[in-house]
Amino acid sequence: xIALRPPTISELRRWARCVVWGIREAVRTSPLAVFxxxxxxxxxxxxxxxxxxxxxxxxxxxxTTRSWNAIVPSLALLIxxxxxxxxxASTQRRLHDRLADEALQxxxxxxxxxxxxxxxxxFENSENNDLLQRIRGSSLSQxxxxxxxxxxxxxxxxxxxxxxxxxxGYSPFLPLLLAxxxxxxxxxxxxxxxxxIRHQRLAAPLSRRAGRDSRTMxxxxxxxxxxxxxxxxFLGERHNRTAAELLKLRRQLARESWWTEVLLALxxxxxxxxxxxxxxxxxxxxxxxxxxxxxxAFQAFLxxxxxxxxxxxxxxxxxxxxxxxxxxxxxxEMPASPADPPNPVVLPRxxxxxxxxxxxxxxxxxxxxxxxxxxxxxxxGKITALMGPNGAGKSTLIRLLxxxxxxxxxxxxxxxxxxxxxxxxxxxASVSVxxxxxxxxxxxxxxNLSWGxxxxxxxxxxxxxxxxxxxxxxxRLPQGWNTLLGxxxxxxxxxxxxxxxxxxARAFVRDAPIAVLDEPTSDLDSWAEADWYERFQxxxxxxxxxxxxxxxxxxxKADTIHILEAGKIAESGTHEELLAFxxxxxxxxxxxxxxxxx
Numbered sequence: 001x002i003a004l005r006p007p008t009i010s011e012l013r014r015w016a017r018c019v020v021w022g023i024r025e026a027v028r029t030s031p032l033a034v035f036x037x038x039x040x041x042x043x044x045x046x047x048x049x050x051x052x053x054x055x056x057x058x059x060x061x062x063x064t065t066r067s068w069n070a071i072v073p074s075l076a077l078l079i080x081x082x083x084x085x086x087x088x089a090s091t092q093r094r095l096h097d098r099l100a101d102e103a104l105q106x107x108x109x110x111x112x113x114x115x116x117x118x119x120x121x122x123f124e125n126s127e128n129n130d131l132l133q134r135i136r137g138s139s140l141s142q143x144x145x146x147x148x149x150x151x152x153x154x155x156x157x158x159x160x161x162x163x164x165x166x167x168x169g170y171s172p173f174l175p176l177l178l179a180x181x182x183x184x185x186x187x188x189x190x191x192x193x194x195x196x197i198r199h200q201r202l203a204a205p206l207s208r209r210a211g212r213d214s215r216t217m218x219x220x221x222x223x224x225x226x227x228x229x230x231x232x233x234f235l236g237e238r239h240n241r242t243a244a245e246l247l248k249l250r251r252q253l254a255r256e257s258w259w260t261e262v263l264l265a266l267x268x269x270x271x272x273x274x275x276x277x278x279x280x281x282x283x284x285x286x287x288x289x290x291x292x293x294x295x296x297a298f299q300a301f302l303x304x305x306x307x308x309x310x311x312x313x314x315x316x317x318x319x320x321x322x323x324x325x326x327x328x329x330x331x332x333e334m335p336a337s338p339a340d341p342p343n344p345v346v347l348p349r350x351x352x353x354x355x356x357x358x359x360x361x362x363x364x365x366x367x368x369x370x371x372x373x374x375x376x377x378x379x380x381g382k383i384t385a386l387m388g389p390n391g392a393g394k395s396t397l398i399r400l401l402x403x404x405x406x407x408x409x410x411x412x413x414x415x416x417x418x419x420x421x422x423x424x425x426x427x428x429a430s431v432s433v434x435x436x437x438x439x440x441x442x443x444x445x446x447x448n449l450s451w452g453x454x455x456x457x458x459x460x461x462x463x464x465x466x467x468x469x470x471x472x473x474x475x476r477l478p479q480g481w482n483t484l485l486g487x488x489x490x491x492x493x494x495x496x497x498x499x500x501x502x503x504x505a506r507a508f509v510r511d512a513p514i515a516v517l518d519e520p521t522s523d524l525d526s527w528a529e530a531d532w533y534e535r536f537q538x539x540x541x542x543x544x545x546x547x548x549x550x551x552x553x554x555x556x557k558a559d560t561i562h563i564l565e566a567g568k569i570a571e572s573g574t575h576e577e578l579l580a581f582x583x584x585x586x587x588x589x590x591x592x593x594x595x596x597x598x
Contacts, residue, residue, distance in 0.1 A: 007319075014329075015322040019146055022325045026143040029103045037099055038151055040092035045155040047085035049162055052303060054078035096148070103144040111140055111328070117336040120404035124364065126205070133204045134327045142325040149317045156311040163304040178304050181271040185264055186312050192260045193316040197323050199253045206246040213239035219488070268305050347422065347430040349513040350380035350544050352415045354401065359410035361396055370396040372567035373410070380415075383537075383545045385558035387585070392564040394548050395436065398516055401546070403427045432512040436519050436548075438503030440494075442486035445474045448502055452509035461509055467539040468505035469532050473498055497528070508539060515540065518548045526553070533557060552585075552592045561585065 007015065027034050058074040065071065115132070122128050167174035216222045217235050226232055356376040362369045370393045378384045388394055399405045400412060403424050412419040419427070432452070441448050449461045456464075461481075465471035477483035477492055484491030485502075494502065504520055520536075521529045533554060547558055555561050556575040563571040563584050571583050578585035 014326060015319065018325045018329050019150075019318060019322040021329065022143040022146040022321065023150060025107065026099075026103050026147040029099060029106050029144075033095065033099055034147070037092060037095045040088055040095065041148075041151050042155055044085065044088035044092045045152075046159065047081060047088060048303065049159050050081045051078070051085065052166075054081050100141070100144045103147075104141050107140045107143060107328075111135060111331070114331055114336065118331075118334065119336070120399065121364075122334070129208060130204045131327055131330065133208045134200065134324070135331060137204065137207065138200065139324050139328045142321045142328070145321045146318060146325070149314050149321060153311065153314040153318065156307050156314055160304060160307040160311060163307060167301060167304060174301060177271055177274050178301065178308060181267050181305065182308055182312065184267055185309055188260050188263055189312050189316045192256055193320050195253060195256050196320060199249050200324065203246055203249050206242055206249070210239055210242040210246060213242065264309060268309070271301070271305060347414075347426050347513070349542075350415055353377060353379040353382075353544065354419075354514075355413040356397075356400075357411050357413065359400065359407045359412060361393075361400060361405065361408050363396075369567050371400070371407075374564075374568060376562060376569055378544060378546055379560070380544050381542060382559040383540055383547055383557075385547045385549060385555035385561045386564055387549060387552075387555050387561065387588075388564035388570075393567045394564055395518070397564070398433070398435070398518055398546075398548070401516060402431055402433055429510075430512050430514055432507040432510040432515045434500075434504050434507045434515075434517045434520055436522075438500065438506075440486065440499050440502075442484070442489050442491065444479075444482050444484055445477060445502075446481040448485060449505050449509050452506040453511065456509050456511075460511070461505075464505045464508035464511075467508050467535045468501045469528065469535065470498065470501040470505050473501075501532075513543060515543055515545045516548075517545065519550065520547070521549065521551055521554050529554065552589050556589075 054074070054077050058071070058078045061071045061074040164175045164178065167178065213235050217226065217232065217239070226235065355378075356374050359371050359374040359376075360369055361371045372393075374393070374397070376397075386394060386397070396405075400407055401419075403419060403422070406420050414422060414427075441451070443451070446458075446461065449464060450456055452464075453460070458481075462471060465474055473494075474481060474483075485494060487493040500520070500522070504517070507515065507517070521532060529551070530553075537557075547554065549555050559574070561571075561573060561575060561578055562569050563578075565584065571578055571581060571585055573581065579589060580586075
């Protein structure tokens with residue numbers, strides 16, 4: 001549970017740094033436009049006080065003279081102020097909306113770039129995902145909120161000073177009475193602001209869980225299994241329980257906000273009543289106060305209350321914005337690799353190979369190592385197959401080889417160089433990878449392939465599509481290579497096997513010296529598998545390939561086969577050698593040959 005308590009000195013210092021950083025980022029969006037908006041903002045903000053002064057002058061002129069020559073200038077000034085006020089307000093609002101959108105877009109772009117530079121392990125932590133949820137929910141708009149809040153704070157302070165000076169001209173007790181209403185209002189707003197921040201942090205994980213269940217029930221990828229396993233009731237009830245918790249939090253905050261507004265209104269009414277009593281008592285006591293003075297003082301006191309509450313509210317708004325922006329600051333301060341260059345250099349082709357020496361890796365929430373002292377050799381220019389049961393560590397090995405996560409012990413050598421010392425962009429540009437569950441991008445067929453190598457020409461794209469066995473399928477699409485893929489957005493739908501071939505073609509387009517293919521034939525029938533492997537061997541000539549598969553008919557054609565079990569290599573050799581060894585591989589081969597899926 002997040003405590004509802006005043007901030008500490010260190011938290012206030014960090015808040016101040018966040019405020020300065022946020023305002024600076026907002027101004028950088030468009031310095032000249034921001035300067036113009038600030039000028040319009042102050043001019044429009046001062047207009048209500050100008051209307052009050054104009055009203056006082058016009059009413060005084062009307063009450064003290066019957067000459068049009070004396071009244072017309074005051075009326076003209078008041079009417080002019082009333083005419084200019086909405087024009088300034090409308091113009092500054094228009095510019096405000098434009099700048100707010102630009103600032104939000106700038107911070108969103110920065111957020112995306114920063115997130116893409118974070119290590120892969122960042123996303124395996126629940127608290128980090130809650131942090132991202134909070135940033136997406138509110139933090140990105142805070143820089144401009146801080147700029148606007150600071151401007152409002154200064155403007156309210158100026159207007160309040162003018163109102164207090166006007167009130168002091170009527171009675172020295174009026175400014176004192178106005179100030180006395182500030183303390184309880186300040187305490188109420190502080191409590192409400194702390195409560196808002198607390199609820200924001202408690203709601204983030206609930207919003208993320210509710211959103212997950214909602215997407216699961218409403219998206220194409222999970223629609224079939226939900227219907228076949230009758231999961232709609234279970235998922236709906238789970239979503240509703242989470243939504244009920246979220247609704248409870250929101251109602252708690254709404255109740256606190258309502259009570260705060262009511263108490264502030266009562267405090268304000270008490271102050272107004274006290275001010276009226278003071279003014280009427282002064283008039284009845286014989287002081288020279290006209291009815292106009294009482295009316296203007298009454299209006300000034302109401303304006304002063306609004307300015308005072310706005311001033312306090314702006315202060316709390318600044319505090320809340322700074323605290324919310326702290327989430328984005330935390331993300332900025334996390335260790336990250338530099339952004340990927342537009343044209344990363346591909347490392348030279350392997351001459352010797354890749355060596356795993358006593359590699360250990362354990363996931364944060366796991367009770368045992370995924371890789372436990374792994375020793376593995378992947379020779380250059382050869383096809384190496386890796387087999388093993390589910391949970392043996394195959395996917396972890398891929399992440400280590402691609403540089404997504406570093407080994408916790410041991411070393412991975414690339415032609416004798418430690419993999420962790422190689423630049424990440426160059427390393428990743430040198431590896432074509434097919435993950436077990438490839439992403440189905442909503443894009444055209446050409447884009448889906450060309451994203452593997454943005455500068456690849458059409459000939460190279462078509463060659464990769466042929467090697468992956470997807471060329472004829474794409475060529476028959478309604479708009480050919482320009483056909484949108486993804487039925488959820490009006491595009492064409494591909495089968496599971498076709499999507500796998502598409503992802504494989506994307507890996508082939510990259511034309512990297514190393515290929516890591518995780519279950520490339522899992523969605524292919526035996527005829528398609530044999531046809532694909534023939535084309536694959538032609539493409540793999542001269543490349544270093546790690547082929548992860550459960551299919552013995554695919555693994556048996558590799559130059560070397562390794563059996564991974566419990567994070568270690570249990571067997572290694574060629575197909576014939578492993579059959580002669582009569583171990584796990586031989587048992588699996590015989591099972592498959594007997595007509596039972598391995």
